[in-house]
Amino acid sequence: MNILTKWLRSYLPELAVDDRQLAEDLTLRGIAVEGEFDAACGGRLYEMDITTNRVDAMNHYGVAREAAAIYDVALKPLREGIGAAVAETKPGAGFPVRIEATDLCGRFTARVIRGVSVGPSAGLIAEYFAALGQKQISAPVDVTNFGWLAMGQPTHVFDLDKIAGGIVVRRARAGERLQLLDGTEKTLVADDLVIADEVKALGLAGVMGGWESRVTEETKNILVEAAWFDPAAIRASSRRHGLHTDASHRFERGADFEAAPLANHLVTRMVVEQSGGEVVGPLVDVVVSEWAAKTAQRKAISLKVSEVERHLGATADGLGIGEAVVAQYLSALGCGLTQSSEGEYAVKLPSWRLDLEREIDLIEEVARVYGYNRFADTLPSFAGAVRELPHALQEATIRETLRGMGCTEAISSTFTSAEEAEVFGGSAVAMGNPLSAEAGMLRPSLAPGMATMLAHNLHRDVNSVRLFEMGTVFEGSTAEVKERVGLALGATGGAVATALYKSEDALFYETKGAIEALLRKFEGEVGFDANALPGWIAVGRGARVLLGGETVGVFGELSSAELQARKLRQPCVIATIDAQRLFETKLRQPMSREVSRFQAVERDFSFVFPDAVTWAAIEGALRGGSAELKMEELRSVRPVEIFRDAKGRSGDQTGKQRTPTGNAGAAGSYSLLLRVVFQSNERTLTEEEITRWTEWVVAQLTGLGGTQRA
Numbered sequence: 236m237n238i239l240t241k242w243l244r245s246y247l248p249e250l251a252v253d254d255r256q257l258a259e260d261l262t263l264r265g266i267a268v269e270g271e272f273d274a275a276c277g278g279r280l281y282e283m284d285i286t287t288n289r290v291d292a293m294n295h296y297g298v299a300r301e302a303a304a305i306y307d308v309a310l311k312p313l314r315e316g317i318g319a320a321v322a323e324t325k326p327g328a329g330f331p332v333r334i335e336a337t338d339l340c341g342r343f344t345a346r347v348i349r350g351v352s353v354g355p356s357a358g359l360i361a362e363y364f365a366a367l368g369q370k371q372i373s374a375p376v377d378v379t380n381f382g383w384l385a386m387g388q389p390t391h392v393f394d395l396d397k398i399a400g401g402i403v404v405r406r407a408r409a410g411e412r413l414q415l416l417d418g419t420e421k422t423l424v425a426d427d428l429v430i431a432d433e434v435k436a437l438g439l440a441g442v443m444g445g446w447e448s449r450v451t452e453e454t455k456n457i458l459v460e461a462a463w464f465d466p467a468a469i470r471a472s473s474r475r476h477g478l479h480t481d482a483s484h485r486f487e488r489g490a491d492f493e494a495a496p497l498a499n500h501l502v503t504r505m506v507v508e509q510s511g512g513e514v515v516g517p518l519v520d521v522v523v524s525e526w527a528a529k530t531a532q533r534k535a536i537s538l539k540v541s542e543v544e545r546h547l548g549a550t551a552d553g554l555g556i557g558e559a560v561v562a563q564y565l566s567a568l569g570c571g572l573t574q575s576s577e578g579e580y581a582v583k584l585p586s587w588r589l590d591l592e593r594e595i596d597l598i599e600e601v602a603r604v605y606g607y608n609r610f611a612d613t614l615p616s617f618a619g620a621v622r623e624l625p626h627a628l629q630e631a632t633i634r635e636t637l638r639g640m641g642c643t644e645a646i647s648s649t650f651t652s653a654e655e656a657e658v659f660g661g662s663a664v665a666m667g668n669p670l671s672a673e674a675g676m677l678r679p680s681l682a683p684g685m686a687t688m689l690a691h692n693l694h695r696d697v698n699s700v701r702l703f704e705m706g707t708v709f710e711g712s713t714a715e716v717k718e719r720v721g722l723a724l725g726a727t728g729g730a731v732a733t734a735l736y737k738s739e740d741a742l743f744y745e746t747k748g749a750i751e752a753l754l755r756k757f758e759g760e761v762g763f764d765a766n767a768l769p770g771w772i773a774v775g776r777g778a779r780v781l782l783g784g785e786t787v788g789v790f791g792e793l794s795s796a797e798l799q800a801r802k803l804r805q806p807c808v809i810a811t812i813d814a815q816r817l818f819e820t821k822l823r824q825p826m827s828r829e830v831s832r833f834q835a836v837e838r839d840f841s842f843v844f845p846d847a848v849t850w851a852a853i854e855g856a857l858r859g860g861s862a863e864l865k866m867e868e869l870r871s872v873r874p875v876e877i878f879r880d881a882k883g884r885s886g887d888q889t890g891k892q893r894t895p896t897g898n899a900g901a902a903g904s905y906s907l908l909l910r911v912v913f914q915s916n917e918r919t920l921t922e923e924e925i926t927r928w929t930e931w932v933v934a935q936l937t938g939l940g941g942t943q944r945a
Contacts, residue, residue, distance in 0.1 A: 236293055239278060239295070244278070245311075254278060260306075261302065263608055264604060265286070265603055269284045288488070290387065290485055290490065296386045313497050317385060319500060321514055321518075324513045325516075328516055341464070341492060341527065346518050347395060347514070347516055354509075355373065356373070360381050375457055378506050382505075383485065392458070398458060399434040402430060402432065411423045413429070413436045414446040416443050428468050441462075442482060463492050466486060469487040493531050536591075537594065538580045549613060561580075564601050568585065568588070570582050630705070637724070645685075647688055647706070650666065651683050653676055659679070659686075662679065664710070667713065677716070681704050686793060689807050702725040707721070719815040722814040725807065754780070758783070761780075762781035763780060788810060788811050791808065834914070839908060839910050840911065843907075848941065853872075853936070868915050869928075874908070875909065876907070877905060906944065
């Protein structure tokens, strides 16, 4: 917002510093001045960046209060100046006001002015508004804007003759329609709070007034309103109807409960000054005691000066922050201090600072006004040592392994919709105050977020994606939420067909291989089965992931229904793994062995196997060893070439055709060139040993149903 230093100084007659120094000192205290310009009315124009929790400083008087605390100068009291009570000039009954929605409205004030002559603004209003770039409408309306710019309290003026009966603050009727000051017509819901008369709604409370009861040049009688509304109710209505106004900006952050009557006096006085008229009857001030107890009448907070000193430490000048400094700053900020014992105060909180709730908040205020730049540069003492989390090594291994396989780490939203939670994770924890219906649940699985990220990439022409995410998943109920660390992998596009796998299977088996490579970093046998898969996995295109015989995850292609829901035209494979289970599993320890000084011997074996014979069976048969062959002397077993052809002819991985030999070309079989390496740590192997071991390998492979090629 914009602040005029000329206006600011009208509340601080004793302020001696220049505008540039004032801007610097305010900024150092968290009331940031982002820019300075010459003002048309004299002085400077500050562009301020006020944080959302400091609604009390979103006006000239609030900033002046901060300056008064910083420089220890007198601040003109509102009750003796702009907020002083206005006496009635003509006797009359107070205007009837009734608050029906007492849970949404805590205070409502009303005052009647009769015989006004509506015209343009003059004097300070015209001068200040021109300097601020504030639009001028008419004197009564401009006065209400002057009010919130001056002291932060939004107000409103109604054409009194358009009000039927009295004012009723109530919930809207479902389907009730209201035309607002901006010309738009809104259909209200039962949770909206409205200011109404006995017949119709006059305005959306705390957001915007209504068109029908607006003040125009024909208006002769005015009702001035200033109120306090529940911040949550105003925030909900503002977002529901897509409206963000100066009034809603302040009400939804917590206005000053005690400011309503002062603001009403200010507006009443200035309307009479600008437009004439007579004040008829007293100020009507209806207060809901429950809201007063929660705001202006909050319980005092106990503050110990020793705690201030302990938290803030030494100052640069060596004098420290004593009891006198604490009392000075808190009193200047509007707190009431009552000494309960030596070095301890009961602090009455100001009505305009709803963000102050605990002793530490008061300590922070003392430090802020004193100036963080005035504290000594010291580091806190530390005893002990930095300790890693017990699962830090497992977590680092997961990340390094997946990055090494070409996966990019991504982060998705912690929230999901109820529909996706049901599809991907079953029961989920509902949010008490969700941001939207699409983000109303805590995610029970990382799968929906991974599916969304894959779709996000594909819809932007990134057709080959490899992602992983490690994050928290939730289960339980609102009363008891349980958290676990989950892991998700996502892949789509870019998979290359091989002699073993068709193009439509390549992505599936690539993901399977990545999972297997990751889990082999941990102790326990890795396995897969196709039992009890969730519905989001396409039928026949997924598997459960096992580690040590226990299920640790699932993976598979997204079902056609999920692909269609996300408008995806190519297969996507997603895996979810219980990372918490991996954290609790020991990592495999690398083993080293002595490098042999003796020559290794390689032997190649060319066999034809039925498709039913897997590589795991071949490797297992040879790795088992025998009385003839010690395990340590069989150094490696690996496939060199695999040949398979769909038409019954053998071919290599480059697609070149080879002449069938034996039954290599039979459908349902494949040709394998296997390389075995023998080596001893103790001696040079003899020809007799190599021959004996070679015969044993042939026997093992033949026993699996293999046929040796000539």
